[in-house]
Amino acid sequence: MKQTKLDLVKEYKSYYTAKTNPEIVEIEEGKFLTIEGKGAPGGYEFQAKVGALYSLAYGVKMLMKKEGNDFTVAKLEGLWWVDSDRPYTEVPREEWRWKLLIRQPEFVTSEIVEKARQEVIKKKKIDLVNEVKFEKMKEGKCVQILHIGPYSTEPGSIAKMRKMMEEKNLVENGRHHEIYLVMAYPKKVPEQKLKTILRQPVKEKE
DSSP states (O other): OOOOOBOHHHHTTTTTOOOSSOEEEEEOOEEEEEEEEESOTTSHHHHHHHHHHHHHHHHHHHHHHHTTOOBOOOOEEEEEEOSSSSOGGGSOGGGOEEEEEEEEOTTOOHHHHHHHHHHHHHHHOOGGGGGOEEEEEOOEEEEEEEEESOGGGHHHHHHHHHHHHHHTTEEEOSOEEEEEEEOSTTTTOOGGGOEEEEEEEEEEOO
16 A cells, blocks of 8 residues: 655645735744754855755655655745844845754654654764754744745845835744745756745734
8 A cells, every 4th residue: 555645835735825915924833954054045054054954854754754654855944134233135145144944744753853863974974964953933923925036036025025014013023034935956947937935924013
């Protein structure tokens, strides 16, 4: 009997869905593998840590598959911020800070993650895997939009989000969040076909 494979994008449909106009949504708690770093997206540290994150994500998947709980490795996500009061668009990319995330099914536990971590280190000798954390995140109330096209044109979509926040008397309540539904890598996807959910946790302005 062929076992069914859990697709997290379908399982958590509201989490991975957005419209091309800004909207207010409520985001539930989820479990994530995460790794933090600093520097330009696509730079050496970024690429190395993306590799470590995926190595552990696939390590967890293989363990669960052996136990009859197979699932599709979820989309890459990123939280972005800078250590200054300036908008990130005005700060050199080398100074950008980020936390990369890959969502996990509810049945994944910290014990499973640690077991997978030891196997990845033993087989692949990727020490950076030790920097990957397993944690919960709940953003709650957010403004979000589906951005279609190059990452370089994201400021236009972010401006639409900010306009809605002003109209609804909302302010930021967390870090800028991106979910890469269709990425430029590893497949060479044309820039105009990229799809990214831009999400911003918000709260009422006091």
